Amino acid sequence: xxxxxxxxxxxxxxxxRRAPVQRRxxxxxxxLVEMAAVMFGRTGYAGTSINDILASSHITKGxxxxxxxxxxxxxxxxxLRWSAVVSETVGKAAASGxxxxxxxxxxxxxxxxxxxxxxxxxxxxVMSVDPTLDGARATYQAxxxxxxxxxxxxxxxxxxxxxxxxxxxxxxxxxxxxxxVQVATTLDENHTISRRVDDLLLMWRGxxxxxxxxxxxxxx
Numbered sequence: 544x545x546x547x548x549x550x551x552x553x554x555x556x557x558x559x560r561r562a563p564v565q566r567r568x569x570x571x572x573x574x575l576v577e578m579a580a581v582m583f584g585r586t587g588y589a590g591t592s593i594n595d596i597l598a599s600s601h602i603t604k605g606x607x608x609x610x611x612x613x614x615x616x617x618x619x620x621x622x623l624r625w626s627a628v629v630s631e632t633v634g635k636a637a638a639s640g641x642x643x644x645x646x647x648x649x650x651x652x653x654x655x656x657x658x659x660x661x662x663x664x665x666x667x668x669v670m671s672v673d674p675t676l677d678g679a680r681a682t683y684q685a686x687x688x689x690x691x692x693x694x695x696x697x698x699x700x701x702x703x704x705x706x707x708x709x710x711x712x713x714x715x716x717x718x719x720x721x722x723x724v725q726v727a728t729t730l731d732e733n734h735t736i737s738r739r740v741d742d743l744l745l746m747w748r749g750x751x752x753x754x755x756x757x758x759x760x761x762x763x
Contacts, residue, residue, distance in 0.1 A: 572610045574600055576624075579617045580666035584728050588618060588673055615677075618670055622682045625667025628657055633689050635763045643697035648744055648761035650690065651720060655740035658724050659733055668724055687714045712747075719743045 578600040582591045593614050597604055611617050632653045636646040658665045671682040690713035697703045703712070723739035741759070748757070 568610075571602060571606055575602060575607060575610060576617060576620055576663060578602075579614075580621060580662040583618075583621075583666045583670065584662060584733075588614075588670060589675065618673075618676050619678055621663060621667040621670055622676070622678050623667075624663050625671060626682055626685060628654070628664050628667070629686050629689060632657075632763065633693070636693070639763065642702055643693050643700055644702035645757070645761055646693050647690070647697065647716075648748070648757070649763050650693065651716065651740055651744060652737070652761055653763045654720065655723075655737045659727075659736035665724060665728065665733065665736075668721060669728065672721055683717070687717045690717060716743070716747065 575596065579591070579596050582596055582599060585591075586595070591614075593604075593607065596614075596617075597607060611620070632650050635653070636649045639646065639649065641649065654664075654668075658668055667682075670676060671679050671686065673679045694703070694713045720740060720743065723743055724736055727733055727736045727739055
C-alpha cells in the first residue's frame with residue numbers, strides 16, 4: 544500500500560489512526576526533500592530527474608506525486624528552506640546584542656556550518672542562483688537585502704569604513720559565500736565549507752592575529 548493510500552484511508556478514522564499516518568506522510572516528504580537535495584548536489588538540478596530521486600529514495604512515484612507535483616515543486620521547497628535558515632540566522636544574530644560588524648561574521652559562519660552539515664540547506668543555497676528556477680532570483684535578493692540591513696547598521700555605528708563601495712558588501716559576501724560552497728560541493732569536499740568561508744571573512748576583515756581570533760570566536 545502506498546503512502547498516499549495510507550493517508551487517504553487514515554482520514555476520518557480517529558486520532559489513533561490519523562496521527563501515525565500524518566507522521567508517516569511527513570517522514571516520506573522529508574525523505575524526498577533530503578534525497579533530492581543530495582542528488583541535486585551530486586549531479587545538479589538540471590542533471591537530476593524525478594526517477595533518479597525515486598530510485599535513490601526507494602519511494603513510490605505515487606507517494607512522490609502526493610507531496611510534489613513536479614521536480615520544480617521540490618526546488619521551490621528547497622528555496623523556502625534556505626530562506627527560512629537565513630531568516631532564523633539573521634534573527635539569532637540580532638538577538639545576540641553583538642555589534643553589527645560582529646553579527647555579520649556570526650551570520651556567515653553559522654550559514655557556513657549549516658551548509659556544511661545539512662544537504663537541504665546547501666542545496667537551497669546553491670539553487671538560489673540557478674537561472675532556470677523562477678523563485679531563485681527573489682530568494683537570492685531577499686538574502687542579500689537581509690544582510691544589507693546589518694551592513695548599514697555597521698556603517699552607521701562606525702564599525703566599517705564609510706566608503707561608497709561598502710554599500711555592495713552584502714552582495715559581494717553573499718556571492719563569495721555561494722562560490723565557496725559551490726566549489727566545495729563540486730570537489731566533493733563539503734567538509735571544507737566552513738574553512739573556505741572563514742578564509743573569505745579573513746580576506747575581508749584582515750589576517751592579523753586579533754582579527755583571526757575575532758572571526759574564529761564569532762558563533763551563534
